Amino acid sequence: MPFRCSPLRGLLFLIALLCGSTFPALAQESDELTLAIHRDFGYGGGSQIQGLFTLEATGPSDLASVTFMIDDIVIGEATSPPFKLQFDTDKYPAGWHDLIAVGATAEGRRLTSQTRRFEFVSPDFVWKQMSSIFATVGGFVLALMLIGMAIQFAPSLLGKKRGAPFGAARNYGWLGGAICPKCKRPFAIHWWSFNAGFFRKFDRCDHCGKWSIVSRASREQLAAAEAAELAASQPEPPISELSLEEKLKRQLDDSRYIDE
Ligand SMILES: [Zn+2]
Numbered sequence: 001m002p003f004r005c006s007p008l009r010g011l012l013f014l015i016a017l018l019c020g021s022t023f024p025a026l027a028q029e030s031d032e033l034t035l036a037i038h039r040d041f042g043y044g045g046g047s048q049i050q051g052l053f054t055l056e057a058t059g060p061s062d063l064a065s066v067t068f069m070i071d072d073i074v075i076g077e078a079t080s081p082p083f084k085l086q087f088d089t090d091k092y093p094a095g096w097h098d099l100i101a102v103g104a105t106a107e108g109r110r111l112t113s114q115t116r117r118f119e120f121v122s123p124d125f126v127w128k129q130m131s132s133i134f135a136t137v138g139g140f141v142l143a144l145m146l147i148g149m150a151i152q153f154a155p156s157l158l159g160k161k162r163g164a165p166f167g168a169a170r171n172y173g174w175l176g177g178a179i180c181p182k183c184k185r186p187f188a189i190h191w192w193s194f195n196a197g198f199f200r201k202f203d204r205c206d207h208c209g210k211w212s213i214v215s216r217a218s219r220e221q222l223a224a225a226e227a228a229e230l231a232a233s234q235p236e237p238p239i240s241e242l243s244l245e246e247k248l249k250r251q252l253d254d255s256r257y258i259d260e
Pocket of ligand 1: 180181182183184185205206207208209210
């Protein structure tokens with residue numbers, strides 16, 4: 001050990017400290033009894049537990065037997081590894097309990113585990129807890145759906161027209177596109193549209209915001225509708241409006257011609 005520590009002169013003292021404290025600790029650990037708790041079936045929320053659990057004690061290799069206790073009352077013994085014992089929290093009164101294991105080695109040494117503290121809760125408490133979680137999650141999902149719908153409908157509620165500019169390339173999605181019978185523009189059929197029978201949907205146009213019964217349009221029909229949109233969108237040639245300065249300039253130019 002000193003050979004490994006010596007090249008690191010600056011850390012020598014620290015390493016010596018660590019070496020000095022680690023080895024006896026390791027020697028101690030092998031002689032300790034550790035109590036673990038596993039859930040087999042039931043509820044475990046922090047220190048609150050309910051249902052079937054297994055206590056498991058691990059210790060030195062010569063561990064011969066382990067006695068398991070709840071509040072100093074023996075609940076069972078294991079005489080061969082793995083040292084385990086299953087228990088049901090419902091068989092004990094609700095409230096805080098101390099769980100502990102006491103082991104004996106082949107040489108007759110007695111080892112005591114750390115104490116594990118748990119609050120046993122009633123199935124009724126767990127049911128209430130779970131239903132409040134479900135209510136919260138359910139409320140959250142509902143809120144998300146409402147937000148989604150609000151985003152979808154807000155523009156029409158606010159009186160704004162929503163949708164792609166004329167002739168814009170668009171993705172119709174997996175439900176395909178439909179052509180609005182009111183404004184003749186193509187739009188993607190919405191997942192939330194209502195079934196209207198015979199592969200028809202009662203859906204709302206993204207462009208004019210009107211509801212109508214539509215059916216899925218073919219690729220050619222959609223392309224034609226897009227082309228029609230594009231043609232309709234060709235901007236009008238701007239009406240020339242000359243500024244006052246330009247008018248004066250032009251008048252001046254005209255008068256010059258007259259002079260010459
Ligand atoms: Zn429309």
